Amino acid sequence: MRPEANGSPTGGAIRAEPRRHRRALRPVFVDQSGRRRRLVVAAGAVVAVLVVGALGMLIAGLFGASPVPLPGLPDMGRPAPTQPGPEQAEPDQPRPTQPASAVTPTRPAPTGPTAATEPTAPTESAGPVLPTQANPTAPPRHVPTQTPANPGRPTRP
Amino acid sequence: MANHAHRPEPRAHWLLLGLGVLLLLGELSLAGFVNQVGAEGSGPRAPVAAAAPAPEAVLTGGPVLRLGADGELTTRSMPADTIALTFDDGPDPVWTPQVLDVLARHQARATFFVVGSKVNEHPELVRRIVAEGHELGLHTFTHAELVTLPQWRRELELTLSQNALAGAAGVNTILLRPPYSSRPSAMTAAEFQAVASVAAGRYLTVLTDLDTRDWANPGVDAIVAAGTPAPGQGAVVMLHDGGGDRSQTVAALDRLLTELSGRGYRFETVSAALDLASAHAPVDRTAAWRSHGLRFAQNLGSWLSSAMEVVLVVALVLGLLRLLVQVFAARIHARRAERRRSRQPLRYLGPVTVVVPAYNEAANIAATVRSLVENDYPSIEVIVVDDGSTDGTADIVRSLGLPNVRVIRQANAGKPAALNTGIAQATSDLIILVDGDTVFDRQAIGRLVQPFADPSVGAVSGNTKVANRRGLLGRWQHLEYVVGFNLDRRLFDLGECMPTVPGAIGAFRREVLYAVGGVPATTLAEDTDLTMATLRAGWRVVYEETAIAWTEAPATLRQLWRQRYRWCYGTMQAIWKHRASLRERGPAGKLGRRGLVYLIAFQILLPLAAPAVDVFALYGLVFLPLSQVAGVWLGYTAVQLLAAGYALRLDRERLTPLWTLPLQLVVYRQLMYLVTVQSTVAALTGIRLRWQTITRTGAADRMLSEARR
Numbered sequence: 097m098r099p100e101a102n103g104s105p106t107g108g109a110i111r112a113e114p115r116r117h118r119r120a121l122r123p124v125f126v127d128q129s130g131r132r133r134r135l136v137v138a139a140g141a142v143v144a145v146l147v148v149g150a151l152g153m154l155i156a157g158l159f160g161a162s163p164v165p166l167p168g169l170p171d172m173g174r175p176a177p178t179q180p181g182p183e184q185a186e187p188d189q190p191r192p193t194q195p196a197s198a199v200t201p202t203r204p205a206p207t208g209p210t211a212a213t214e215p216t217a218p219t220e221s222a223g224p225v226l227p228t229q230a231n232p233t234a235p236p237r238h239v240p241t242q243t244p245a246n247p248g249r250p251t252r253p
Numbered sequence: 254m255a256n257h258a259h260r261p262e263p264r265a266h267w268l269l270l271g272l273g274v275l276l277l278l279g280e281l282s283l284a285g286f287v288n289q290v291g292a293e294g295s296g297p298r299a300p301v302a303a304a305a306p307a308p309e310a311v312l313t314g315g316p317v318l319r320l321g322a323d324g325e326l327t328t329r330s331m332p333a334d335t336i337a338l339t340f341d342d343g344p345d346p347v348w349t350p351q352v353l354d355v356l357a358r359h360q361a362r363a364t365f366f367v368v369g370s371k372v373n374e375h376p377e378l379v380r381r382i383v384a385e386g387h388e389l390g391l392h393t394f395t396h397a398e399l400v401t402l403p404q405w406r407r408e409l410e411l412t413l414s415q416n417a418l419a420g421a422a423g424v425n426t427i428l429l430r431p432p433y434s435s436r437p438s439a440m441t442a443a444e445f446q447a448v449a450s451v452a453a454g455r456y457l458t459v460l461t462d463l464d465t466r467d468w469a470n471p472g473v474d475a476i477v478a479a480g481t482p483a484p485g486q487g488a489v490v491m492l493h494d495g496g497g498d499r500s501q502t503v504a505a506l507d508r509l510l511t512e513l514s515g516r517g518y519r520f521e522t523v524s525a526a527l528d529l530a531s532a533h534a535p536v537d538r539t540a541a542w543r544s545h546g547l548r549f550a551q552n553l554g555s556w557l558s559s560a561m562e563v564v565l566v567v568a569l570v571l572g573l574l575r576l577l578v579q580v581f582a583a584r585i586h587a588r589r590a591e592r593r594r595s596r597q598p599l600r601y602l603g604p605v606t607v608v609v610p611a612y613n614e615a616a617n618i619a620a621t622v623r624s625l626v627e628n629d630y631p632s633i634e635v636i637v638v639d640d641g642s643t644d645g646t647a648d649i650v651r652s653l654g655l656p657n658v659r660v661i662r663q664a665n666a667g668k669p670a671a672l673n674t675g676i677a678q679a680t681s682d683l684i685i686l687v688d689g690d691t692v693f694d695r696q697a698i699g700r701l702v703q704p705f706a707d708p709s710v711g712a713v714s715g716n717t718k719v720a721n722r723r724g725l726l727g728r729w730q731h732l733e734y735v736v737g738f739n740l741d742r743r744l745f746d747l748g749e750c751m752p753t754v755p756g757a758i759g760a761f762r763r764e765v766l767y768a769v770g771g772v773p774a775t776t777l778a779e780d781t782d783l784t785m786a787t788l789r790a791g792w793r794v795v796y797e798e799t800a801i802a803w804t805e806a807p808a809t810l811r812q813l814w815r816q817r818y819r820w821c822y823g824t825m826q827a828i829w830k831h832r833a834s835l836r837e838r839g840p841a842g843k844l845g846r847r848g849l850v851y852l853i854a855f856q857i858l859l860p861l862a863a864p865a866v867d868v869f870a871l872y873g874l875v876f877l878p879l880s881q882v883a884g885v886w887l888g889y890t891a892v893q894l895l896a897a898g899y900a901l902r903l904d905r906e907r908l909t910p911l912w913t914l915p916l917q918l919v920v921y922r923q924l925m926y927l928v929t930v931q932s933t934v935a936a937l938t939g940i941r942l943r944w945q946t947i948t949r950t951g952a953a954d955r956m957l958s959e960a961r962r
Contacts (some may be wrong), residue, residue: 126937140265148272150553150642151275164425166321166322170527
């Protein structure tokens with residue numbers, strides 16, 4: 097392929113290109129120095145990083161959402177229209193505090209052995225433990241919520 | 254060539270292409286998902302006729318449902334004199350601010366059940382909702398009807414919505430209102446199951462007491478009447494701040510607030526009305542980042558899908574236009590050629606030298622040389638240049654003992670060098686260049702030189718046909734050749750911009766070859782390079798479709814890949830080498846502005862866009878109406894079939910191979926565009942390529958004799 101390897105006696109007329117003949121003897125596109133290759137590789141790497149980043153963002157958005165603890169519904173001094181059976185205990189659940197708040201003024205005395213391990217109160221983020229996991233049989237934890245201004249209620253963010 | 258050190262072929266771009274395709278597919282899917290967003294009163298609504306009702310506790314219970322992780326159900330209603338205004342289907346850039354303004358004027362608090370994808374589109378509205386003391390609830394990501402969705406979609410709808418809220422306002426929420434929900438008494442068992450499957454232990458489900466049906470725009474009075482509770486009773490009131498013209502809602506809201514606050518009603522968020530702590534929970538930093546990612550992905554997806562639509566339309570229009578122009582041009586060309594042939598009988602135009610470069614062509618060379626010598630043209634000289642073959646190619650030719658056949662041996666120096674050796678030895682003024690694997694039709698030489706009767710013609714292209722037409726690959730290539738020679742080449746002939754006289758069968762004037770400096774060796778497509786140089790030197794290059802040569806096409810995908818890689822890369826080299834013709838005048842300008850532009854558009858740019866088009870087709874199969882996708886595909890295929898059928902008829906070929914054309918959609922099409930990708934990368938990186946020959950089996954001759962029978 098390379099002209100210098102061309103051993104055929106083709107004569108001057110066939111050899112010479114009219115203009116830029118030095119350049120014309122080199123294969124088109126070939127870069128002996130390898131500089132262009134390095135440039136393209138670098139550009140490709142940048143594009144790859146961007147593509148992987150965008151893929152990561154796409155995938156990350158599909159997952160996550162750490163669960164927010166679901167509070168029990170406070171009994172508001174009158175029975176709910178229906179009281180179907182076993183969820184009588186529901187209103188007795190302690191209302192969980194705002195996850196961000198470090199103090200738990202509404203939480204009364206420890207509720208048996210499970211309370212010691214309950215992680216929601218001290219951790220900063222919303223813990224995975226739902227209030228329903230608290231021992232529902234503990235009787236004295238009912239916080240009357242008749243008073244409209246509950247002092248233990250954290251302010252709305 | 255083989256002696257020189259090569260860097261390995263680049264490979265990393267395949268990974269990049271794969272990742273890019275994956276990203277495009279993902280982003281388009283997200284965009285398609287988001288585009289399905291509906292609102293109350295729009296989109297499909299599953300028929301609820303004869304549906305079993307939800308459990309009694311739900312039907313007769315309050316509008317706020319709490320399902321424990323263990324499935325325990327509690328319901329609550331609003332306390333007396335308390336109204337929880339709820340707004341669904343927002344945020345909306347027009348109506349949400351108006352609703353917020355009215356609420357602020359009356360110092361009322363409300364709850365907004367927002368659609369997650371719209372949150373990503375208007376995060377600032379969500380921030381304003383929170384800043385003004387209102388609360389947020391989920392209304393799914395795409396306003397999807399939960400009961401119709403598989404469980405994974407339900408989970409995804411809520412996860413995406415929480416992520417959207419986290420990104421916009423830095424909070425998650427425990428409130429959920431299923432789209433298309435109404436009062437508890439209207440709930441079916443299936444709807445309750447669907448809600449329970451996602452809400453248990455995680456969300457308070459907020460239905461409504463008073464469904465104003467404001468989305469149907471029933472008039473301000475009707476909305477006010479529907480939103481007014483019985484005296485003294487509390488209520489959850491359902492309104493909408495998105496999904497259409499909500500001016501009636503805004504007006505009705507103002508009246509409701511005025512009238513009801515006069516009667517001593519308080520307007521609270523759902524959680525405040527139930528004496529709960531806030532429904533919001535702040536999110537940690539990871540969740541915030543994730544949510545920004547989601548918003549970015551949604552924006553990118555929406556942008557990409559619009560961009561892809563433009564690309565698709567451009568590609569489709571260009572493709573159709575090309576076929577149309579081709580068929581039109583082919584018709585004109587065929588008629589002119591017919592007239593010319595009927596006027597002029599075949600003439601003797603002086604002696605002809607045929608140059609056959611041969612590198613390890615033992616399988617074919619005897620048939621090639623015999624077919625040349627047996628041509629019925631009065632004076633034929635054949636020069637076989639053995640380019641350092643190791644399989645005894647030269648000896649085979651010598652052993653034939655044919656008169657007027659000379660064999661020249663040279664050390665391996667490449668095809669252009671072999672051609673130049675033969676050209677230098679040629680004694681005739683007309684020189685035919687032939688590949689070592691090509692078998693000439695008996696009339697080919699006589700026909701091929703006829704156009705030289707016109708002194709302005711410098712080169713003539715013959716008509717190459719595929720000899721081995723067995724199997725899908727053979728038929729595909731046969732069709733491609735017939736279309737390429739009968740549509741493309743006739744168009745190029747009319748446009749005086751023929752970019753290639755094929756190496757398999759082409760004739761040149763000796764003075765042309767000398768004027769352009771012989772066969773150039775700086776590109777891998779020396780035939781294209783030589784033809785372009787001929788045009789730029791001011792000669793005409795024409796097509797003679799009756800001069801037929803039979804060639805052996807690659808029989809395996811690997812061989813086809815190598816051949817096309819060389820062609821594609823070589824064509825790119827030739828285009829680049831002759832790029833100055835884009836600005837030149839006269840015949841060179843015609844080559845540049847017609848031929849090169851055509852090649853750049855249809856052999857480089859469109860194939861490079863083709864992977865994205867394929868991805869869009871996949872996306873279309875899932876997200877677009879099937880009739881639309883099928884219509885476009887069928888229409889395009891029909892036009893292609895018509896054009897190919899016309900090309901076959903022009904060449905007096907049978908139409909039967911046409912059935913393989915729609916199958917080119919898989920494998921063949923991908924191979925063709927991936928070759929272009931590979932060639933582009935090779936060109937950009939500037940690596941040196943190996944000349945790759947294909948393995949010859951002598952099939953051209955065998956197939957030809959079969960075809961003649």
